[in-house]
Amino acid sequence: MQKNLKLSELQNIADKPIYIKRQIFDHSVYPTAPKLSLSNIIQLFQNLNLLSNIDHKISLDHFRENVAKFIPSMNQKDAEIYFLNFKLMVEDDATFVINAVKNNSNSNLQMNLNNPQQSLIIEKQLSADVRGLAKEGLNSQFNEGFRQSSPMSMNFSPLNSPRSKTTRQNQFTSDEEFELHFIKNNLKTILQLIINDPNSENFNLTAQEFNLLSLIFSIPDHNNNQKITLAQYSELYQQSNQRVPFSVIQNYILQQLSLNNDQSISNQLLITGLTKSVMTKDDQSCRNKDIKINSCEDSFIYIDSAIQSVSITNCANTTIFIAGVHKVASISKCENVQISISANFLRIGNTIDSIINYYGSYPPIVFGDCRSITFAPQNANYIEFLERLKQAKIPLMYKSSQNFQNPTILLNNPNINYTLQKPVDFTAFILPNKFLPIHHTLVQTFEQILNPNFQKQLAIIEEKQELKNTNVIIPLIAPNDYREAIINRYKNHNEFQKMIKSQGLTEEEQKHLHSAVQGYFKDWLVTSGQIKPISDLVKLIDQE
Template identity: 20%
Template sequence: MTEPIEPSTSHAPTMIHPRREPFEHGLIPIPKLIFSDPTQSLLTLKQTLLASSSNNLISSAIISDSLQISTEHAQLLLDTLSSVVHHENDVVFDGAECDVYDLILLLYIQSYKKLLPRSNKDPASVADVWPSTSAFDGYFSALSPLQLMRSNSRRFMPSQADEEAHQLSYLQKHLANILSLLAEPGEEGEGEESKVLTMDRFEHLGFLLQFGDKAEGIRLSQSSPFFANSDPEMPAVPVPVSQVHDWLMQNIASALEHISERTSAKENGPASAADQDVAMTDACSVSVKLSSSTRDSCSIEGITKSSYVKHASDIKGSSVKVLNCQESTIYILAPLRYAIVYGCSDATIVLGAVGKTVRVEHCERVHVIVASKRICIANCRECVFFLGVNQQPLMVGDNHKLQVAPYNTCYPQLEEHINEVGILPTVNRWDEALALSMLDPHDSLSHPAGVSDVQAESATRLDPDQFTNFVIPNWLAGASTGSTKDNPFALPDAYAASQHKNQNNLEEVRKLIHEASLEESRKRELSSVLHVYFKDWLYASGNIRQLYCLQAD
């Protein structure tokens, strides 16, 4: 008989946290992946998958047969799991196979409901940058209040503390069910009270939970009192599920209490400059709330009517969130694992290289330029995406008038960055968008009957004649040198031909001007006219602000 192990928090070096990645990037709006009775359904599915697996690994074909979903959706599920899994160093995730227990946990959290977006504390500042009229106003007038709420882009992402508390509360409520999916019968019989967790099964909890701020690469067992001092040469003794449950519940309750106290102190104490909503101003004054989270991420929030640059040396961690930025150009020239762009409008956002996944949500009239393994686009309007992506772009939610185009920029360190995060520049699936459901079953809104079957609007290809290279100014290259001089993603023939035609037209105009037999006074007049038109274009396009701001930096 196994000696009971007293649950204790003394072995936990720091606070317990939910892993953000499965909740932020692992939810898929496919109805067949959401079970009304997830515990019993997934216990049955687990046995089916294990019977078909080799060393607990399964392919997309097995997933497709077992879940009765299309091969395309099965591959999407496998790719999604690969992008959020926590122990990639142990198993090679190349999009071909995945671990049964990781898949079961991902399927279980498809029942998670996200927090509703919060309203802004300063409606006047929002009104200043969000126009009250839009090309969509006629469309919106015909919508129901529910549809209008879903389509309204003027949303602000819940705070990290609120999201973490919400995720911990979900795990607290469902912990017993989650443990039952990982447990196996003990030596004393088949009853629930006799079930145990081996160290290997316990490690799978690291898919959802972590201790400390940067837990990637740190095994969950090393933070527990059950397996921390296990002899690597000897198999660890399985632990009763009830003890693991009690120990985790203690840690989750402690973490929730800590978040509550911290939030209360922040609300009741004097507001610091970093906590206040920053007034949105004009010209080059950057109204931004920049925070480097201790949990391996960096947030850039509230930039308006300005330009903003971050290099690899400026980014603390491997994840970036660009939130609520308007009429600005944002450059994040760094290698990343995850990126989120949320609530931005009338902006251009350049993300260097993202090795896992990018999510763009509730944006309007935004140009996004990114090299990434994969991208998910949700509830966006009139946006253009210049993509270098290895997997199909995913379109979900209430999208309108989106366009996609091949990747169109470079900077000296780009190839170094894409190699570092594992992106293949020889593979670009920018125009193979996969559209899923228009309504997201993971939000906290109620949905009208039958609407969940409506497919999201996909994106159209940008006309090659409208395609241009996006030039990143030389002074943004940073102190370090790099070898990238051209776009590492090959352009499709139609776009390459358009680029070649534009270049030829430019050379022809230059030649005509150079060879024109003009008197000096006429040359000065021509030069003056060209400068006037160029200056008018700078002001009309808003690029004059970017020029001033970047030169000031």
């Protein structure tokens, strides 16, 4: 006989803390689309369910068509981004992005149609709009009536940076507190989405339905490495066919839900609060982890590893290098940062005055209050770099080296502006001395690294310790025209040196020439913005 757990029995359940999965908020929340409401989210997925094939899969083309029907404020490119983001959140790897790139088309992509989980992800888009509501009206305005319209304001103040506006908010002291508040105040709506019935009041959930919440909730790791489901961990379900009342589940979650304990989850790494520091992380400490870099200022961070995902938030005046990100890299609420990164999927939101050197399978996605963003090719060069890309399952393709040139502006936001770095201004990324570069003679063109014999040549050179010392650094996966600009710069430098030596200048004339060259060089440093990282490094050296 089936037994339903009663609310009074909840007290007998031992303390079983659960945490919010930060990945959902970090990597899949965008500004709320105009007229996006919970009611048209439900209509969208109910209609998609009717169109799905016998394997309960939906194609990207069908998804685009239905988004246009139920959420007309989103265009086809917006729908594609949501589609890919869903797959990245619910699937273990990003090979579908890679395959789509290789086939030069996304049209044949299909997605398992799990209505509750996917509608939960879209429901989180409403949190971007909710964040601006008054605290006392948060729950009522969100839950009552399922807002029929909520246009995103495009009237951003040019005097306020996204990071400053976030810092000034006193309603929540951190993103984690906001997420906790949002989940708790909208838990009933979330559970209604799980059963695919937004109008139900008194209902029960099966263990299978309860386990769908694993998309947004995580549990502490267990020492025995045995994977257990959310239902097993909670001890709410004693029998396989048991149904637990909504009120019991709601009270359990409200009692046990806590701010994230990052130390309790082994695949997460938190880098936070660095100030005027240099940090280098090797592959052993970071491989396949979800990394969060938060609130770092005036610092240099180098991650030589293939990681699962990365979130970079609230950072200022900071230089960051990340070798390879298998799934999603998200940059949010940053000012004056330079980030050199390779990833299969890159999101940039509410960020200003920054340089993004990018190589990736999909063009970067830009949203929110973004201004003065400069996109440039990925500009790193060191011996292990190509191996890190392979470990992160980021394919070597010439098209991927050019994807920085075609960022997607989500929701056609007219306030977003960006520029593309010109080849003449392109420079190699300065890495610590432990990152030994591949000699420039081996990487004159992108086609050289695609040669099947390239890795063999590299292995021989490593074994013989040859050609490692070089002052000519050519970024490994930059487009050829950007490589040529660097090569020509070195050629001009060498020719200029030869010309000076051939003039037979006196010592006094050499001093005058030296002063003139230094003056022009300083002017270039200032006008190009290259003086900033140099002055920062000098300050760090002085402090040491």
